[in-house]
Amino acid sequence: MQIIATAATNADRPLHELPPKLQACAAASSRQSSGSVRQALYAAIAQPDAEDAFFVADLGEVQRQFAQWAQLLPRVQPFFAVKCNPDPLVVKLLARLGAGFDCASKAELQQVLHEGVAPQNIIYAHPCKPASHVRFARASGVEMMTFDNADELIKMQQLHPGAKAVLRILTDDSGSLCQLGLKFGAASESTLELLRTAQRLGVDVVGVSFHVGSGCQSEAAFGDAVMRARCVFDQAASLGMRMTLLDVGGGFPGRGDQSGLAFADVASVLAAALDCHFPVSHYSHVRVIAEPGRYFVASAFSLAVNIVARRCVARADGPAFMYYVNDGVYGSFNCIMFDHQHPSPRVLTCAGQLVDAHAKAASSASGFESSVWGPTCDSIDCIVPSGRLPELQVGDWLVFDGMGAYTICAASRFNGFKISDVVYVDTEHALL
Numbered sequence: 001m002q003i004i005a006t007a008a009t010n011a012d013r014p015l016h017e018l019p020p021k022l023q024a025c026a027a028a029s030s031r032q033s034s035g036s037v038r039q040a041l042y043a044a045i046a047q048p049d050a051e052d053a054f055f056v057a058d059l060g061e062v063q064r065q066f067a068q069w070a071q072l073l074p075r076v077q078p079f080f081a082v083k084c085n086p087d088p089l090v091v092k093l094l095a096r097l098g099a100g101f102d103c104a105s106k107a108e109l110q111q112v113l114h115e116g117v118a119p120q121n122i123i124y125a126h127p128c129k130p131a132s133h134v135r136f137a138r139a140s141g142v143e144m145m146t147f148d149n150a151d152e153l154i155k156m157q158q159l160h161p162g163a164k165a166v167l168r169i170l171t172d173d174s175g176s177l178c179q180l181g182l183k184f185g186a187a188s189e190s191t192l193e194l195l196r197t198a199q200r201l202g203v204d205v206v207g208v209s210f211h212v213g214s215g216c217q218s219e220a221a222f223g224d225a226v227m228r229a230r231c232v233f234d235q236a237a238s239l240g241m242r243m244t245l246l247d248v249g250g251g252f253p254g255r256g257d258q259s260g261l262a263f264a265d266v267a268s269v270l271a272a273a274l275d276c277h278f279p280v281s282h283y284s285h286v287r288v289i290a291e292p293g294r295y296f297v298a299s300a301f302s303l304a305v306n307i308v309a310r311r312c313v314a315r316a317d318g319p320a321f322m323y324y325v326n327d328g329v330y331g332s333f334n335c336i337m338f339d340h341q342h343p344s345p346r347v348l349t350c351a352g353q354l355v356d357a358h359a360k361a362a363s364s365a366s367g368f369e370s371s372v373w374g375p376t377c378d379s380i381d382c383i384v385p386s387g388r389l390p391e392l393q394v395g396d397w398l399v400f401d402g403m404g405a406y407t408i409c410a411a412s413r414f415n416g417f418k419i420s421d422v423v424y425v426d427t428e429h430a431l432l
């Protein structure tokens with residue numbers, strides 16, 4: 001476990017420490033992002049009685065990620081996967097920028113429709129839907145929805161005859177942190193029969209979708225999946241059906257992702273696979289969309305936590321410290337359990353003094369053996385099991401960067417602790 005003692009974000013970390021792939025990205029964004037997020041952190045902890053953990057969200061970072069997508073994947077329209085972070089301002093901003101949305105429930109559909117998003121820019125991307133939610137989609141004019149089994153086709157025929165069904169296929173997600181194929185996706189042996197069933201029922205199947213798995217660690221998965229999607233397009237053609245939608249799903253890395261996978265590399269593999277299996281010369285009638293979640297929001301949120309208690313433990317090789325902070329595994333750090341993350345803190349204050357983000361990073365050999373724990377009474381509530389930190393005091397602050405994906409949305413109030421608030425900055429004047 002590596003603890004970054006002083007670097008603020010990847011944008012603040014000396015460039016030579018970053019994998020080469022990330023250097024260009026960081027260089028491009030360091031100018032705008034670091035100052036303002038840092039100022040917001042400093043301002044919030046300088047408040048009298050400041051104690052609660054809080055997020056700083058940079059809407060400008062979301063806009064930069066959007067701009068990068070448009071630049072590197074111009075053929076693919078992103079539909080933000082709302083479940084990843086349904087933050088109201090993030091949704092509002094992405095709606096303004098012209099993104100589409102991937103919703104998986106009635107409440108997510110309502111949130112996005114409330115922002116004025118056109119139903120044609122919404123996909124109900126859940127292959128197993130409650131009947132009442134399907135009825136709501138129909139009443140709202142949302143037509144695109146995924147399926148991967150025959151029962152769902154019957155549901156659409158009965159409850160939403162105008163639905164534009166999208167067949168979610170199984171792909172190889174063995175290289176991903178969250179393997180969604182355990183639960184969803186039609187196996188290649190079953191796709192032809194499903195298409196025949198849809199034809200018999202009179203359900204309009206307009207295209208194919210897949211999800212290579214969230215936290216995908218290999219760009220090759222996208223190339224393989226696009227090839228499989230093309231096979232299903234060919235099966236449909238053999239039945240006289242003309243498909244017009246390809247949905248390449250989510251799984252794109254956020255900026256500074258721990259996997260080391262860079263979006264630019266995924267984008268180039270995906271773009272090449274599209275050119276190969278869906279050349280514009282023959283497939284200009286096919287709308288290509290994607291469902292990125294993590295990609296847009298991971299790097300846009302930093303979480304500051306306060307050390308509310310500590311324990312010094314005598315050990316043969318010197319003292320070790322256990323720090324207890326006020327957000328944990330039952331709160332924002334549920335990403336450790338559900339999203340297989342390994343968050344690393346940096347020190348914001350040490351003995352009450354601000355630690356300069358541009359100071360030379362402390363060597364990992366210095367400091368003391370340390371662990372960081374959440375606020376609840378449960379021993380599973382451990383954020384960092386082992387690492388090295390300088391000696392910190394009760395009242396000092398730690399910051400975890402890259403906390404925008406699959407954090408707040410799944411946090412609970414277990415043990416009576418509140419869900420951390422969000423402070424917004426907007427380094428690009430994107431919305432605020």
Ligand SMILES: *Cc1c(COP(=O)(O)O)cnc(C)c1O
Pocket residue numbers: 081083084102125126180211213214215249250251252291292293294295
């Ligand atoms: C969770 C999910 C996404 C978003 O995945 P990311 O890895 O965050 O990009 C997209 N589509 C579907 C169907 C999902 O379940």
